[in-house]
Amino acid sequence: MAYSKEQLVEMYKIMQKARLFDKKIATESKKGKLVGMFHFGTNQEALEGGLMPCIGPDDYIKPYHRNHGCLSLCDMKLYVAGMLERTTGYNMGIGGDYHQQDIRDLHLLPIDGLIGADWLYDTGVAMALKLQNKPGVVVTINGDGGAQMGGLYESMNFASLFDLPIVYVIVNNGVAMTTPTEKECKCSEISGRAAGFNVKGVSVWGQDPIAIREAMEAAMEGARRGEPALLEIMTYRKCGHYFGDPREYETPERDARMTEKYPDPIVRFEKVLQEMGVCTEEELKGYAKEVKNEIAEAFEWAYQQPRLTGNMTKGADKIFSNTEGGKL
Numbered sequence: 001m002a003y004s005k006e007q008l009v010e011m012y013k014i015m016q017k018a019r020l021f022d023k024k025i026a027t028e029s030k031k032g033k034l035v036g037m038f039h040f041g042t043n044q045e046a047l048e049g050g051l052m053p054c055i056g057p058d059d060y061i062k063p064y065h066r067n068h069g070c071l072s073l074c075d076m077k078l079y080v081a082g083m084l085e086r087t088t089g090y091n092m093g094i095g096g097d098y099h100q101q102d103i104r105d106l107h108l109l110p111i112d113g114l115i116g117a118d119w120l121y122d123t124g125v126a127m128a129l130k131l132q133n134k135p136g137v138v139v140t141i142n143g144d145g146g147a148q149m150g151g152l153y154e155s156m157n158f159a160s161l162f163d164l165p166i167v168y169v170i171v172n173n174g175v176a177m178t179t180p181t182e183k184e185c186k187c188s189e190i191s192g193r194a195a196g197f198n199v200k201g202v203s204v205w206g207q208d209p210i211a212i213r214e215a216m217e218a219a220m221e222g223a224r225r226g227e228p229a230l231l232e233i234m235t236y237r238k239c240g241h242y243f244g245d246p247r248e249y250e251t252p253e254r255d256a257r258m259t260e261k262y263p264d265p266i267v268r269f270e271k272v273l274q275e276m277g278v279c280t281e282e283e284l285k286g287y288a289k290e291v292k293n294e295i296a297e298a299f300e301w302a303y304q305q306p307r308l309t310g311n312m313t314k315g316a317d318k319i320f321s322n323t324e325g326g327k328l
Protein backbone atom coordinates (compact mmCIF):
# COMPACT_ATOMS: atom_id res chain seq x y z
CA MET A 1 0.00 0.00 0.00
CA ALA A 2 1.19 3.53 -0.73
CA TYR A 3 1.17 5.81 2.29
CA SER A 4 0.68 9.58 2.17
CA LYS A 5 3.38 12.04 3.18
CA GLU A 6 1.43 12.74 6.36
CA GLN A 7 1.38 9.05 7.28
CA LEU A 8 5.08 8.56 6.52
CA VAL A 9 6.06 11.64 8.53
CA GLU A 10 3.98 10.37 11.46
CA MET A 11 5.90 7.07 11.32
CA TYR A 12 9.21 8.92 11.21
CA LYS A 13 8.29 11.08 14.19
CA ILE A 14 7.27 8.03 16.25
CA MET A 15 10.66 6.45 15.50
CA GLN A 16 12.45 9.63 16.52
CA LYS A 17 10.32 9.85 19.65
CA ALA A 18 11.47 6.38 20.67
CA ARG A 19 15.15 7.17 20.05
CA LEU A 20 15.21 10.70 21.46
CA PHE A 21 13.23 9.80 24.56
CA ASP A 22 15.80 7.11 25.41
CA LYS A 23 18.60 9.61 24.76
CA LYS A 24 16.97 12.15 27.06
CA ILE A 25 16.74 9.56 29.83
CA ALA A 26 20.47 8.84 29.36
CA THR A 27 21.34 12.55 29.58
CA GLU A 28 19.19 13.18 32.65
CA SER A 29 20.49 10.03 34.37
CA LYS A 30 24.08 11.13 33.84
CA LYS A 31 23.20 14.44 35.50
CA GLY A 32 21.88 12.47 38.46
CA LYS A 33 18.31 13.71 37.91
CA LEU A 34 16.81 10.28 37.29
CA VAL A 35 17.04 7.10 39.29
CA GLY A 36 15.85 3.61 38.46
CA MET A 37 16.34 1.03 35.76
CA PHE A 38 15.67 2.03 32.18
CA HIS A 39 15.49 -0.24 29.14
CA PHE A 40 16.24 1.29 25.76
CA GLY A 41 15.10 0.16 22.33
CA THR A 42 18.07 1.39 20.29
CA ASN A 43 17.86 0.11 16.69
CA GLN A 44 14.32 -1.31 17.22
CA GLU A 45 12.41 1.92 16.58
CA ALA A 46 10.90 0.85 13.24
CA LEU A 47 8.64 -1.49 15.15
CA GLU A 48 6.84 1.35 16.87
CA GLY A 49 6.90 3.47 13.70
CA GLY A 50 5.10 0.64 11.88
CA LEU A 51 2.83 -0.62 14.67
CA MET A 52 1.55 2.46 16.43
CA PRO A 53 -0.36 4.00 13.48
CA CYS A 54 -2.33 0.72 13.24
CA ILE A 55 -3.77 1.12 16.73
CA GLY A 56 -7.22 2.71 16.53
CA PRO A 57 -9.30 4.21 19.36
CA ASP A 58 -11.18 0.94 20.00
CA ASP A 59 -7.98 -1.13 20.19
CA TYR A 60 -5.91 -2.01 23.26
CA ILE A 61 -2.13 -2.17 23.45
CA LYS A 62 0.26 -3.72 25.92
CA PRO A 63 3.81 -2.53 25.17
CA TYR A 64 6.84 -4.29 26.64
CA HIS A 65 9.73 -2.95 28.71
CA ARG A 66 11.65 -1.59 25.68
CA ASN A 67 8.92 0.43 23.98
CA HIS A 68 9.16 4.17 24.54
CA GLY A 69 7.90 4.62 20.98
CA CYS A 70 4.44 3.64 22.29
CA LEU A 71 4.48 7.08 23.89
CA SER A 72 2.85 8.37 20.73
CA LEU A 73 -0.35 7.15 22.37
CA CYS A 74 0.21 9.10 25.60
CA ASP A 75 0.31 12.68 26.71
CA MET A 76 4.07 12.95 26.99
CA LYS A 77 3.99 15.40 29.90
CA LEU A 78 1.82 13.06 31.95
CA TYR A 79 4.01 10.10 31.02
CA VAL A 80 7.23 11.82 32.09
CA ALA A 81 5.60 13.06 35.29
CA GLY A 82 4.46 9.51 36.03
CA MET A 83 7.96 8.23 35.31
CA LEU A 84 9.48 10.83 37.63
CA GLU A 85 7.13 9.85 40.48
CA ARG A 86 5.08 13.07 40.34
CA THR A 87 1.53 12.90 41.61
CA THR A 88 0.08 14.73 38.62
CA GLY A 89 1.45 12.16 36.14
CA TYR A 90 -0.16 8.92 34.97
CA ASN A 91 -0.96 6.55 37.84
CA MET A 92 -0.20 9.33 40.33
CA GLY A 93 3.52 8.65 39.85
CA ILE A 94 3.33 5.16 41.31
CA GLY A 95 4.04 3.33 38.05
CA GLY A 96 7.60 4.46 37.38
CA ASP A 97 8.81 3.98 33.83
CA TYR A 98 7.26 0.85 32.46
CA HIS A 99 4.39 0.13 34.83
CA GLN A 100 2.29 3.02 33.58
CA GLN A 101 -1.18 2.18 32.40
CA ASP A 102 -4.40 3.85 31.40
CA ILE A 103 -6.87 1.16 30.54
CA ARG A 104 -10.03 3.23 30.42
CA ASP A 105 -9.03 6.22 28.31
CA LEU A 106 -5.88 5.30 26.39
CA HIS A 107 -6.52 1.54 26.34
CA LEU A 108 -2.91 1.18 27.48
CA LEU A 109 -2.69 -2.16 29.28
CA PRO A 110 -0.28 -2.76 32.16
CA ILE A 111 3.12 -4.40 31.69
CA ASP A 112 3.87 -7.19 34.13
CA GLY A 113 7.39 -7.39 35.54
CA LEU A 114 7.09 -11.15 35.19
CA ILE A 115 8.21 -11.58 31.60
CA GLY A 116 5.69 -13.43 29.43
CA ALA A 117 2.88 -13.41 32.01
CA ASP A 118 0.88 -10.77 30.23
CA TRP A 119 0.35 -12.90 27.09
CA LEU A 120 -2.29 -14.60 29.27
CA TYR A 121 -3.82 -11.48 30.80
CA ASP A 122 -4.12 -9.80 27.42
CA THR A 123 -5.79 -12.87 25.94
CA GLY A 124 -8.30 -12.40 28.76
CA VAL A 125 -8.86 -8.81 27.65
CA ALA A 126 -9.55 -10.06 24.10
CA MET A 127 -12.02 -12.59 25.53
CA ALA A 128 -13.73 -9.79 27.47
CA LEU A 129 -14.08 -7.69 24.31
CA LYS A 130 -15.65 -10.62 22.54
CA LEU A 131 -18.03 -11.46 25.40
CA GLN A 132 -19.10 -7.83 25.67
CA ASN A 133 -19.52 -7.56 21.93
CA LYS A 134 -17.15 -4.61 21.82
CA PRO A 135 -15.10 -3.64 18.77
CA GLY A 136 -11.33 -3.47 19.02
CA VAL A 137 -8.25 -5.67 18.84
CA VAL A 138 -5.74 -6.36 21.61
CA VAL A 139 -2.09 -5.96 20.65
CA THR A 140 0.32 -7.53 23.11
CA ILE A 141 4.08 -7.21 22.75
CA ASN A 142 6.91 -9.22 24.29
CA GLY A 143 10.45 -10.16 23.37
CA ASP A 144 12.01 -13.39 22.10
CA GLY A 145 12.79 -14.28 25.72
CA GLY A 146 9.15 -13.70 26.63
CA ALA A 147 8.18 -15.92 23.70
CA GLN A 148 9.87 -18.91 25.39
CA MET A 149 7.36 -18.73 28.23
CA GLY A 150 4.55 -21.30 28.10
CA GLY A 151 1.80 -18.73 28.52
CA LEU A 152 2.14 -17.66 24.89
CA TYR A 153 1.25 -21.15 23.70
CA GLU A 154 -1.74 -21.57 26.02
CA SER A 155 -2.85 -18.12 24.94
CA MET A 156 -2.60 -18.86 21.22
CA ASN A 157 -4.50 -22.11 21.66
CA PHE A 158 -7.27 -20.32 23.58
CA ALA A 159 -7.40 -17.37 21.17
CA SER A 160 -7.62 -19.73 18.22
CA LEU A 161 -10.38 -21.83 19.81
CA PHE A 162 -12.51 -18.81 20.70
CA ASP A 163 -11.69 -16.71 17.59
CA LEU A 164 -10.37 -13.83 19.67
CA PRO A 165 -9.41 -10.38 18.34
CA ILE A 166 -5.75 -10.39 19.34
CA VAL A 167 -2.33 -9.88 17.73
CA TYR A 168 0.67 -11.34 19.55
CA VAL A 169 3.82 -9.37 18.68
CA ILE A 170 7.27 -10.81 19.33
CA VAL A 171 10.27 -8.49 19.22
CA ASN A 172 13.01 -10.93 18.27
CA ASN A 173 16.04 -8.72 18.92
CA GLY A 174 18.75 -11.38 19.06
CA VAL A 175 19.13 -11.41 22.84
CA ALA A 176 17.20 -11.91 26.07
CA MET A 177 18.89 -9.97 28.83
CA THR A 178 22.39 -11.48 28.36
CA THR A 179 21.51 -14.66 26.43
CA PRO A 180 21.84 -14.67 22.63
CA THR A 181 18.62 -15.89 20.98
CA GLU A 182 20.43 -18.86 19.41
CA LYS A 183 21.17 -20.14 22.93
CA GLU A 184 17.59 -19.83 24.12
CA CYS A 185 15.74 -21.42 21.20
CA LYS A 186 16.50 -23.57 18.17
CA CYS A 187 14.09 -21.81 15.78
CA SER A 188 15.56 -18.93 13.85
CA GLU A 189 12.01 -17.65 13.36
CA ILE A 190 9.60 -18.15 16.24
CA SER A 191 6.53 -17.28 14.14
CA GLY A 192 6.52 -20.84 12.69
CA ARG A 193 5.20 -22.13 16.01
CA ALA A 194 1.88 -20.32 15.46
CA ALA A 195 0.83 -22.88 12.83
CA GLY A 196 0.52 -25.48 15.60
CA PHE A 197 -2.44 -23.52 16.94
CA ASN A 198 -3.96 -22.66 13.56
CA VAL A 199 -2.86 -19.07 14.14
CA LYS A 200 -1.33 -17.09 11.27
CA GLY A 201 2.34 -16.42 12.07
CA VAL A 202 4.47 -13.99 10.08
CA SER A 203 8.06 -12.77 10.52
CA VAL A 204 9.04 -9.38 9.18
CA TRP A 205 12.40 -7.61 8.88
CA GLY A 206 12.33 -5.12 11.71
CA GLN A 207 14.29 -2.23 10.21
CA ASP A 208 11.61 -1.18 7.73
CA PRO A 209 8.58 0.57 9.28
CA ILE A 210 6.61 0.35 6.03
CA ALA A 211 6.94 -3.46 5.85
CA ILE A 212 6.01 -3.68 9.54
CA ARG A 213 2.96 -1.48 9.07
CA GLU A 214 1.75 -3.53 6.11
CA ALA A 215 2.18 -6.78 8.02
CA MET A 216 0.48 -5.29 11.09
CA GLU A 217 -2.46 -3.95 9.08
CA ALA A 218 -3.03 -7.43 7.66
CA ALA A 219 -2.78 -8.97 11.15
CA MET A 220 -5.21 -6.42 12.63
CA GLU A 221 -7.67 -6.95 9.79
CA GLY A 222 -7.69 -10.69 10.43
CA ALA A 223 -7.95 -10.22 14.20
CA ARG A 224 -11.00 -7.99 13.76
CA ARG A 225 -12.67 -10.92 12.00
CA GLY A 226 -11.74 -13.19 14.92
CA GLU A 227 -8.57 -14.61 13.42
CA PRO A 228 -5.78 -14.13 15.96
CA ALA A 229 -2.29 -13.57 14.57
CA LEU A 230 1.33 -13.67 15.59
CA LEU A 231 3.70 -11.08 14.17
CA GLU A 232 7.42 -11.47 14.79
CA ILE A 233 9.66 -8.45 14.28
CA MET A 234 13.23 -9.54 13.46
CA THR A 235 15.70 -6.95 14.73
CA TYR A 236 18.81 -6.37 16.83
CA ARG A 237 19.08 -4.66 20.21
CA LYS A 238 22.01 -2.32 19.76
CA CYS A 239 22.26 -1.42 23.43
CA GLY A 240 22.60 -3.08 26.81
CA HIS A 241 19.72 -4.77 28.60
CA TYR A 242 19.44 -1.71 30.85
CA PHE A 243 21.03 1.71 30.61
CA GLY A 244 24.53 1.27 32.02
CA ASP A 245 24.88 -2.43 31.06
CA PRO A 246 28.43 -2.85 29.62
CA ARG A 247 27.25 -5.69 27.27
CA GLU A 248 30.20 -7.90 28.09
CA TYR A 249 28.25 -10.89 26.76
CA GLU A 250 28.22 -9.49 23.19
CA THR A 251 31.26 -10.32 21.02
CA PRO A 252 32.52 -7.73 18.49
CA GLU A 253 32.15 -10.31 15.68
CA ARG A 254 28.51 -11.04 16.46
CA ASP A 255 27.77 -7.35 16.93
CA ALA A 256 29.28 -6.53 13.51
CA ARG A 257 27.34 -9.35 11.83
CA MET A 258 24.04 -8.37 13.44
CA THR A 259 24.55 -4.66 12.75
CA GLU A 260 25.08 -5.43 9.07
CA LYS A 261 21.92 -7.54 8.99
CA TYR A 262 19.91 -5.01 10.99
CA PRO A 263 21.16 -1.48 10.16
CA ASP A 264 19.99 1.68 11.94
CA PRO A 265 16.27 2.00 11.00
CA ILE A 266 16.16 5.78 11.41
CA VAL A 267 19.14 6.46 9.16
CA ARG A 268 17.70 3.97 6.67
CA PHE A 269 14.19 5.50 6.72
CA GLU A 270 15.59 9.01 6.29
CA LYS A 271 17.35 7.82 3.15
CA VAL A 272 14.19 6.10 1.88
CA LEU A 273 12.04 9.19 2.47
CA GLN A 274 14.51 11.37 0.59
CA GLU A 275 14.85 8.90 -2.28
CA MET A 276 11.04 8.67 -2.53
CA GLY A 277 10.97 12.47 -2.78
CA VAL A 278 8.72 12.65 0.30
CA CYS A 279 10.97 14.80 2.49
CA THR A 280 14.13 16.86 2.18
CA GLU A 281 17.00 16.55 4.65
CA GLU A 282 16.02 19.93 6.13
CA GLU A 283 12.42 18.82 6.69
CA LEU A 284 13.59 15.67 8.45
CA LYS A 285 15.88 17.69 10.70
CA GLY A 286 12.93 19.94 11.49
CA TYR A 287 10.71 16.99 12.50
CA ALA A 288 13.45 15.58 14.74
CA LYS A 289 13.89 18.98 16.35
CA GLU A 290 10.14 19.24 16.95
CA VAL A 291 10.14 15.87 18.74
CA LYS A 292 13.25 16.78 20.74
CA ASN A 293 11.62 20.00 21.92
CA GLU A 294 8.41 18.21 22.88
CA ILE A 295 10.44 15.80 25.03
CA ALA A 296 12.47 18.62 26.63
CA GLU A 297 9.26 20.54 27.46
CA ALA A 298 7.70 17.44 28.99
CA PHE A 299 10.71 16.95 31.27
CA GLU A 300 10.77 20.63 32.25
CA TRP A 301 7.07 20.53 33.11
CA ALA A 302 7.36 17.24 34.99
CA TYR A 303 10.27 18.45 37.15
CA GLN A 304 7.99 21.24 38.45
CA GLN A 305 5.26 18.82 39.51
CA PRO A 306 4.73 17.71 43.13
CA ARG A 307 6.66 14.66 44.25
CA LEU A 308 5.11 11.44 45.47
CA THR A 309 5.74 10.88 49.14
CA GLY A 310 6.00 7.54 50.95
CA ASN A 311 2.56 7.93 52.55
CA MET A 312 0.84 8.42 49.22
CA THR A 313 1.62 4.92 48.00
CA LYS A 314 -0.06 3.27 50.98
CA GLY A 315 -3.50 1.74 50.69
CA ALA A 316 -5.04 -0.75 48.26
CA ASP A 317 -7.31 1.98 46.87
CA LYS A 318 -4.24 3.50 45.18
CA ILE A 319 -3.71 0.31 43.21
CA PHE A 320 -7.18 -1.18 42.79
CA SER A 321 -10.43 0.48 41.79
CA ASN A 322 -14.02 -0.52 41.23
CA THR A 323 -15.23 -1.61 37.81
CA GLU A 324 -15.98 1.99 36.85
CA GLY A 325 -12.38 2.99 37.57
CA GLY A 326 -13.48 4.90 40.68
CA LYS A 327 -12.78 4.51 44.38
CA LEU A 328 -13.21 1.12 46.02
Ligand SMILES: Cc1ncc(C[n+]2csc(CCOP(=O)(O)OP(=O)(O)O)c2C)c(N)n1
Nearest residue numbers: 066113114115142143144145146175176177
Ligand atom coordinates in the same frame (compact mmCIF):
# COMPACT_ATOMS: atom_id res chain seq x y z
C1 LIG B 1 9.71 -14.56 34.58
C2 LIG B 1 10.87 -13.59 34.51
N1 LIG B 1 12.12 -14.09 34.36
C3 LIG B 1 13.16 -13.24 34.27
C4 LIG B 1 12.98 -11.89 34.35
C5 LIG B 1 14.16 -10.95 34.22
N2 LIG B 1 14.16 -10.35 32.88
C6 LIG B 1 13.70 -9.09 32.69
S1 LIG B 1 13.77 -8.64 31.08
C7 LIG B 1 14.44 -10.13 30.65
C8 LIG B 1 14.84 -10.43 29.24
C9 LIG B 1 13.69 -10.52 28.35
O1 LIG B 1 14.19 -10.77 27.08
P1 LIG B 1 13.30 -10.55 25.84
O2 LIG B 1 11.93 -11.03 26.10
O3 LIG B 1 14.00 -11.13 24.68
O4 LIG B 1 13.20 -8.96 25.71
P2 LIG B 1 14.42 -7.92 25.43
O5 LIG B 1 14.83 -7.43 26.77
O6 LIG B 1 15.46 -8.66 24.70
O7 LIG B 1 13.86 -6.85 24.58
C10 LIG B 1 14.58 -10.96 31.74
C11 LIG B 1 15.15 -12.32 31.69
C12 LIG B 1 11.66 -11.41 34.52
N3 LIG B 1 11.40 -10.09 34.56
N4 LIG B 1 10.63 -12.27 34.58
Ligand SMILES: [Mg+2]
Nearest residue numbers: 143144175176
Ligand atom coordinates in the same frame (compact mmCIF):
# COMPACT_ATOMS: atom_id res chain seq x y z
MG1 LIG C 1 15.07 -10.16 23.25
